[in-house]
Amino acid sequence: MKNDIIQLSHGAGGRQTQRLVSRIFAAAFENPCLDVLNDASVLPWEQDRLVMTTDTYVVTPLFFPGGDIGRLAVCGTVNDLAVMGAMPVYISTGFILEEGFAIADLEKIASSMRQAADEAGAVIVTGDTKVVPKHKGDGVFINTAGIGRLVSEQTISAEQIRPGDAVILTGSVGNHGLAVISARGEFGLKGPLRSDVAPLSGMVQDLLRAGIRIHAMRDATRGGVATVLNELAETAGVSITVNESAVPLSEAVHSACTILGFDPLYVANEGLLVIVLPAGETENALQILRGHKYGSEAVHAGEVHQEANHCVYLKTAIGSRRMLNMRSGEQLPRIC
Amino acid sequence: MKNDIIQLSHGAGGRQTQRLVSRIFAAAFENPCLDVLNDASVLPWEQDRLVMTTDTYVVTPLFFPGGDIGRLAVCGTVNDLAVMGAMPVYISTGFILEEGFAIADLEKIASSMRQAADEAGAVIVTGDTKVVPKHKGDGVFINTAGIGRLVSEQTISAEQIRPGDAVILTGSVGNHGLAVISARGEFGLKGPLRSDVAPLSGMVQDLLRAGIRIHAMRDATRGGVATVLNELAETAGVSITVNESAVPLSEAVHSACTILGFDPLYVANEGLLVIVLPAGETENALQILRGHKYGSEAVHAGEVHQEANHCVYLKTAIGSRRMLNMRSGEQLPRIC
Numbered sequence: 196m197k198n199d200i201i202q203l204s205h206g207a208g209g210r211q212t213q214r215l216v217s218r219i220f221a222a223a224f225e226n227p228c229l230d231v232l233n234d235a236s237v238l239p240w241e242q243d244r245l246v247m248t249t250d251t252y253v254v255t256p257l258f259f260p261g262g263d264i265g266r267l268a269v270c271g272t273v274n275d276l277a278v279m280g281a282m283p284v285y286i287s288t289g290f291i292l293e294e295g296f297a298i299a300d301l302e303k304i305a306s307s308m309r310q311a312a313d314e315a316g317a318v319i320v321t322g323d324t325k326v327v328p329k330h331k332g333d334g335v336f337i338n339t340a341g342i343g344r345l346v347s348e349q350t351i352s353a354e355q356i357r358p359g360d361a362v363i364l365t366g367s368v369g370n371h372g373l374a375v376i377s378a379r380g381e382f383g384l385k386g387p388l389r390s391d392v393a394p395l396s397g398m399v400q401d402l403l404r405a406g407i408r409i410h411a412m413r414d415a416t417r418g419g420v421a422t423v424l425n426e427l428a429e430t431a432g433v434s435i436t437v438n439e440s441a442v443p444l445s446e447a448v449h450s451a452c453t454i455l456g457f458d459p460l461y462v463a464n465e466g467l468l469v470i471v472l473p474a475g476e477t478e479n480a481l482q483i484l485r486g487h488k489y490g491s492e493a494v495h496a497g498e499v500h501q502e503a504n505h506c507v508y509l510k511t512a513i514g515s516r517r518m519l520n521m522r523s524g525e526q527l528p529r530i531c
Numbered sequence: 532m533k534n535d536i537i538q539l540s541h542g543a544g545g546r547q548t549q550r551l552v553s554r555i556f557a558a559a560f561e562n563p564c565l566d567v568l569n570d571a572s573v574l575p576w577e578q579d580r581l582v583m584t585t586d587t588y589v590v591t592p593l594f595f596p597g598g599d600i601g602r603l604a605v606c607g608t609v610n611d612l613a614v615m616g617a618m619p620v621y622i623s624t625g626f627i628l629e630e631g632f633a634i635a636d637l638e639k640i641a642s643s644m645r646q647a648a649d650e651a652g653a654v655i656v657t658g659d660t661k662v663v664p665k666h667k668g669d670g671v672f673i674n675t676a677g678i679g680r681l682v683s684e685q686t687i688s689a690e691q692i693r694p695g696d697a698v699i700l701t702g703s704v705g706n707h708g709l710a711v712i713s714a715r716g717e718f719g720l721k722g723p724l725r726s727d728v729a730p731l732s733g734m735v736q737d738l739l740r741a742g743i744r745i746h747a748m749r750d751a752t753r754g755g756v757a758t759v760l761n762e763l764a765e766t767a768g769v770s771i772t773v774n775e776s777a778v779p780l781s782e783a784v785h786s787a788c789t790i791l792g793f794d795p796l797y798v799a800n801e802g803l804l805v806i807v808l809p810a811g812e813t814e815n816a817l818q819i820l821r822g823h824k825y826g827s828e829a830v831h832a833g834e835v836h837q838e839a840n841h842c843v844y845l846k847t848a849i850g851s852r853r854m855l856n857m858r859s860g861e862q863l864p865r866i867c
Contacts, residue, residue: 199634200630200633201629201630201631201632201633201637202630202662203664205662206628206661206662207662215634220641220658222641223641223642223644224644224645226654226655226656228654229654229656229657230656231658234657235657245581245678249623249625249657250659251661253627285574285583287585289587289674291587293537294537297535297536297537305558305559305560306559309559309560318562318564318565319562320562320572321565321585322556322585323674324541324542324548324552324556325542325587325589325867326538326539326542326864327669327865328539328864331666332667332668333668336661338676340585340623340625340674342678
C-alpha cells in the first residue's frame with residue numbers, strides 16, 4: 196500500500212476508505228481518544244464530556260434538488276454529532292474557493308449553512324477561507340467541524356449491539372445520491388428525485404428524551420445503508436438481516452436504480468438514520484420517529500442475530516436470502 | 532461584489548479577504564459567538580468556557596525546508612488557540628486527496644501531524660477523508676479544527692490595547708513565506724531559507740503562568756507582521772510604530788526579499804507571535820520568551836500610540852517614518 200497511489204475508491208466510504216484510514220491515519224495518530232469506528236469522538240472535558248466531529252464536502256454539482264453543499268456541510272456534521280447522542284452546539288467552517296467562483300453562489304451557500312444551523316440549534320462560531328488557482332480546486336470545498344453536548348448517559352456505539360436487537364430505518368433509501376446524480380445530467384434521469392439532506396438532531400433528541408434505549412445509531416451517508424450495516428455487524432461481531440419488503444423506497448429512486456443498475460441500499464442518504472435497539476423498544480421508537488417530519492417513513496427493517504460469520508443479509512420479497520457485502524469500488528463519486 | 536468572482540487575492544489574508552469574510556460570511560452567520568476579528572472564538576461551555584478554531588491548508592509545495600503541510604496544519608491551529616490564551620487539547624482533521632496522490636507522501640504528512648500534535652500536547656481525535664478526481668484538487672488539502680482550554684482569566688483581544696503599550700516580535704520575520712517560495716524553485720532562491728513553522732502553545736503558556744499581562748497576541752501568518760499590526764491598530768483604534776532596526780531579519784531572508792522586491796514585514800511566518808502588552812511587562816516577557824527555543828530572537832520592536840488616523844508606521848534605520856498599509860493584492864499565493 197505504501198508504494199500505492201490514491202484512487203477515487205479511497206474516498207467512497209467503503210472497504211478501501213476503511214483500509215486507508217486504519218493503515219495510515221489510525222496508525223499515525225493512535226491515541227486513546229481517537230475513535231476511527233465512529234464519525235465523532237466522545238471526549239473528556241473538565242468534569243464532563245463533549246463530542247467532536249469533522250467532515251469535508253466535495254459534492255458536485257454544488258446545487259442539487261433538495262439542497263446544496265452548504266446545507267449538506269452543516270447537516271452532515273450535525274448528524275455525526277446526533278448519532279453519538281449529542282446535540283450540536285458549535286460549528287466551525289473552512290472554505291477552499293477556486294479562483295473564478297461566483298461570489299453570488301458563495302452567498303447562497305453561506306445562507307443555506309445559516310438556515311441549516313438555525314434548524315439544528317447550532318451556531319457557526321469561527322471560520323477560514325483559502326483560495327486556490329483555477330483547476331486546482333472545483334468551485335468550493337467546505338469543511339465543517341462540530342462540538343456537541345451529550346444529552347443522555349447512554350453509550351451509543353456498535354459494541355452495544357446484541358443478538359435479538361431490531362434495526363430501524365428512519366426514511367426511504369437512496370434519495371440523496373440519486374438527486375445529486377440527476378443534477379449532473381449525466382444519465383438523463385428524470386422524475387422527482389430530491390435529496391433528503393436534513394439535520395436529524397431534533398429527531399434524535401426526541402428519542403433520547405423519551406428514554407428510548409439505543410444500542411447503535413449511524414447516518415447512512417457514503418456507501419448507504421448496506422455499508423453502515425456491514426460496519427456495525429463487523430464491530431459488534433453479529434449478523435444482520437434486512438427484510439427487503441420493509442425497506443422504504445420511492446418509485447423515483449427504484450426506477451432510477453433499475454436504469455443505472457444501482458442497488459439503492461448502497462446509495463448515499465443525508466437524512467436517514469440506521470438505529471439498532473432492543474426489540475422491545477421498537478414500537479415506541481417508531482411512534483416518536485413517525486411524529487417527526489424527517490422520520491415519517493420510519494420502519495422496522497431488520498434483525499440482529501448471532502452467527503459465526505459476521506454478515507449482512509437481505510431477505511428478498513420472494514423469501515430468498517442474499518449477502519449485502521461491503522464493497523470496495525467507487526459507485527457514486529463525490530456525492531458528499 | 533455580489534456579481535463578482537473569487538480572485539486569488541481573496542485568499543491572501545489582506546484587505547480583500549477581510550471584505551469577503553465580513554460581507555458574505557459574517558453577514559450570513561451573524562451571531563453573538565461568531566468572532567470574525569480573531570482566529571479563534573472563546574465560547575461558553577457548561578459552567579466554563581472553551582476555545583474553538585479552524586484553518587484549511589493549501590500550501591504548495593507540500594514539503595518545504597523546515598516542514599510540510601502536516602506540521603503546518605497542526606501548528607497553525609495550535610497557534611490560533613494559543614494566541615487566545617488557550618492550550619490546545621483536541622484536534623480534528625479533514626483531508627481532501629487528489630486522485631493519484633502518493634500514499635507514501637500521505638504517510639509522511641500524517642507522521643508530521645502526529646509529531647507536531649505531540650509537541651503541542653494535543654491529540655488528533657477525529658477525521659474525515661475525501662478524494663477528488665485529478666485536476667480538481669492539488670495533491671492534498673488539510674483542514675484542522677481545534678478545541679482549547681483557557682489557561683488564564685485574562686481577556687486577550689485587540690480591544691484591550693492601550694496607547695503606551697509595547698509591541699514584541701518573538702522571532703525573525705519572513706522565514707516561512709520565503710522557504711515555501713524557495714521550495715517552488717521558481718525564482719532560483721538559494722541560501723539557508725527555512726520555515727519557522729512551530730507550535731507556540733508552550734511558549735505562550737510560560738508567559739501566562741508567569742502572570743505576564745498580555746493585551747493582544749496574534750500569530751503573524753498570511754500577510755505577515757504588517758497585516759496583523761494593521762488589524763490590531765484598526766480594531767483598537769490606535770496607531771502603532773515599529774522600529775525597523777529592532778526587527779529581527781535573517782541575512783537569507785533579507786537577500787531574498789531584496790532580489791524579489793518583497794517587504795519582509797508582509798511575508799508569512801508560522802512560528803512568530805506579535806504580542807502587545809503594557810510597557811512595564813516588556814522586560815519580564817522578553818526574558819521568558821528568550822528562554823524558549825521558539826523565542827530566542829524575541830525583541831521589543833515597537834510602541835502603541837494615540838492618533839486620529841489608525842495607522843501602522845515603520846521608523847526606518849535612518850529615522851524617517853513611512854506607513855505600513857494594509858495591502859489588498861496577492862503577494863505570495865498558497866504559502867499556508
